[in-house]
Amino acid sequence: MRSLSTKLVLAFLLTSLAGAVLAAIFVRQFVNAQFDAFVVTQQRDFFIGRVIDYYAANGSLKEINSWMRDRTAHRPPDDQHTNGIPPRDDPLTISFGLADPAGRVIIPTAGYKAGDTLPPAALAAGTPISSSGGQIIGVALTPAAAAIRDPAQERYLASTDAALAIAAAATAGIALALGVLVARLITRPLHELTAAARQIASGDLGHQVVVRSRDELGDLATQFNHMSADLAHANQLRRQMTADIAHDLRTPLTVISGYLESLRDQVLKPTPERFSVLYDETQILQRLVDDLHTLSLADAGELPIQRRPTEPSQILAHVTETYGHAAEQAGVSLVMRESGPLPEANVDYERISRSLGNLVSNALRYTPAGGQICLSADERDGNLLLSVADTGSGIAAEHLPNIFERFYRADAARQQETGGSGLGLAIVRSIIEAHGGAVRVESTIGKGTTFTVSLPL
Known part of the structure; x- marks a missing residue:
C-alpha cells in the first residue's frame, strides 16, 4: 500500500507532466504552423519578386514558365535565359502558380495546367502582383501543400523541440521537488496525529499535538487537542x-x-x-x-416525560408545601413569589417539581438560620422562568462550571449529611434538558445563589 506522501508526490508529478506535455504539444503545433506560414509568405514574396523582375526586364510574362523552371532547378543562367534580370540567391522550394489578371494560368500549380482558366473563387484567393507602375500584371497562386523546409529550417524546429523537451523535464523536476515538500508539510501533522491517537489508545488520554498551521489541518489538530482534553477530563x-x-x-x-x-x-x-x-x-x-x-x-435519551398543561403556581405551591416543614426546622424562611398570571406550561409535573425540590433541598444545606429561600416564576421571550434564590454562603466562581457534574461538591467535606450524594444538580440538568430547556446558576460568596430554570412555553 502506497503512503499518502507517495500518492501526493505522484499526483503532483503526473499532473505537472501532463500539463507540460500538453503545453509542449500545443506550442510545437503552434510554432510549426506559424513557421510554415512564415516560410510560405517569405517564398511567395520571393516568387512575386521574380515575377516583377521578369516583367520589368521583358515587358510581359511570356516564356516566364520555362525561365522559372530553370531558376528553380538552379541551372546557371546563360545569356539567353537571364534576359537582363539580376540573379536572386534565395531558392524556391514551393511550386507557386501564376495566372494573368483574366485568370488564365501561366505557370501551372496543383489542379491547374497552363492555359486553364481559374474559377472566380480560386482567382480571388490568389495574391495580386503589381508592377512598379502599379499595374496588376498577374496573380500568384499558393498551393495547398505545406511548406517544404530546407535543412536549416528543419534544424531550427528541431532545436525548438529540444528546448520544449528540456522545459518539460525541468517542470517535472520542479514538480517532484514541490510534491515532496508539500507532501511533507501535509503528512507531518497527520503522522503526529496518528502517533497521538496511538498514545491515547495506550491510555495517555490527555496527549496533545502541536498546531502548526491555521488551515484545515490546523483545525483538525486543534479539535484533536480539545477531544483529548475532554477525554482526560471525562476519565478523571x-x-x-x-x-x-x-x-x-x-x-x-x-x-x-x-x-x-x-x-x-x-x-x-x-x-x-x-x-x-x-x-x-x-x-x-x-x-x-x-x-x-x-x-x-x-x-440514553429514554427518560420518560409525561407532559400535561400545568400552571406554574401549582408547581411552586407544591414545592413550597413539601419543603416548608424542613425549612421551618432549619430556621429558614421559604417563600413563593409570582409576577402575575402566567400561561400554562406543557411539562412533566412530577419531574419539574422534583427538579425544583432538589434545588430547594440544596439551598437548605447552605442557608443559615434566619436566611431566606425564594421560589419565583416569570415569563420572558416565550420561556417560563422558574427560580430558586437563597441567601446562603454562595458558591465560589471556580466551582460554578462544574456544579452540574455528577458527584461534584463545591464543599471540601465529604460528609453525606452536608454535601448530599452529589447527584441532585446533575438530575436537575438532565430533567430540564429532556424538556428542551436549560438551567443556569449565579452566585456571590457571602450573598447567596440563584438557580434559574428556563422551559419553552
Whole structure:
C-alpha cells in the first residue's frame, strides 16, 4: 500500500507532466504552423519578386514558365535565359502558380495546367502582383501543400523541440521537488496525529499535538487537542464518580452491617429505634440507586416525560408545601413569589417539581438560620422562568462550571449529611434538558445563589 506522501508526490508529478506535455504539444503545433506560414509568405514574396523582375526586364510574362523552371532547378543562367534580370540567391522550394489578371494560368500549380482558366473563387484567393507602375500584371497562386523546409529550417524546429523537451523535464523536476515538500508539510501533522491517537489508545488520554498551521489541518489538530482534553477530563470524572459511588455505598452499608452483626451476636437488643436507623440507611441506598437509574435513562435519551398543561403556581405551591416543614426546622424562611398570571406550561409535573425540590433541598444545606429561600416564576421571550434564590454562603466562581457534574461538591467535606450524594444538580440538568430547556446558576460568596430554570412555553 502506497503512503499518502507517495500518492501526493505522484499526483503532483503526473499532473505537472501532463500539463507540460500538453503545453509542449500545443506550442510545437503552434510554432510549426506559424513557421510554415512564415516560410510560405517569405517564398511567395520571393516568387512575386521574380515575377516583377521578369516583367520589368521583358515587358510581359511570356516564356516566364520555362525561365522559372530553370531558376528553380538552379541551372546557371546563360545569356539567353537571364534576359537582363539580376540573379536572386534565395531558392524556391514551393511550386507557386501564376495566372494573368483574366485568370488564365501561366505557370501551372496543383489542379491547374497552363492555359486553364481559374474559377472566380480560386482567382480571388490568389495574391495580386503589381508592377512598379502599379499595374496588376498577374496573380500568384499558393498551393495547398505545406511548406517544404530546407535543412536549416528543419534544424531550427528541431532545436525548438529540444528546448520544449528540456522545459518539460525541468517542470517535472520542479514538480517532484514541490510534491515532496508539500507532501511533507501535509503528512507531518497527520503522522503526529496518528502517533497521538496511538498514545491515547495506550491510555495517555490527555496527549496533545502541536498546531502548526491555521488551515484545515490546523483545525483538525486543534479539535484533536480539545477531544483529548475532554477525554482526560471525562476519565478523571469517571474515576472520581467510581470513588464517590463506592464512598456513598460504603457509609450506609457499614452502618447496616455493624447493626446487623451486633444484633446477630446479641450485643445490641432489637429496638424500634435501631430498626429505624437501619431503615433510614436503606432509604439512602434506595435514593442513590434511583438517582443513578434516572441519570442512566437520561444519558440514553429514554427518560420518560409525561407532559400535561400545568400552571406554574401549582408547581411552586407544591414545592413550597413539601419543603416548608424542613425549612421551618432549619430556621429558614421559604417563600413563593409570582409576577402575575402566567400561561400554562406543557411539562412533566412530577419531574419539574422534583427538579425544583432538589434545588430547594440544596439551598437548605447552605442557608443559615434566619436566611431566606425564594421560589419565583416569570415569563420572558416565550420561556417560563422558574427560580430558586437563597441567601446562603454562595458558591465560589471556580466551582460554578462544574456544579452540574455528577458527584461534584463545591464543599471540601465529604460528609453525606452536608454535601448530599452529589447527584441532585446533575438530575436537575438532565430533567430540564429532556424538556428542551436549560438551567443556569449565579452566585456571590457571602450573598447567596440563584438557580434559574428556563422551559419553552
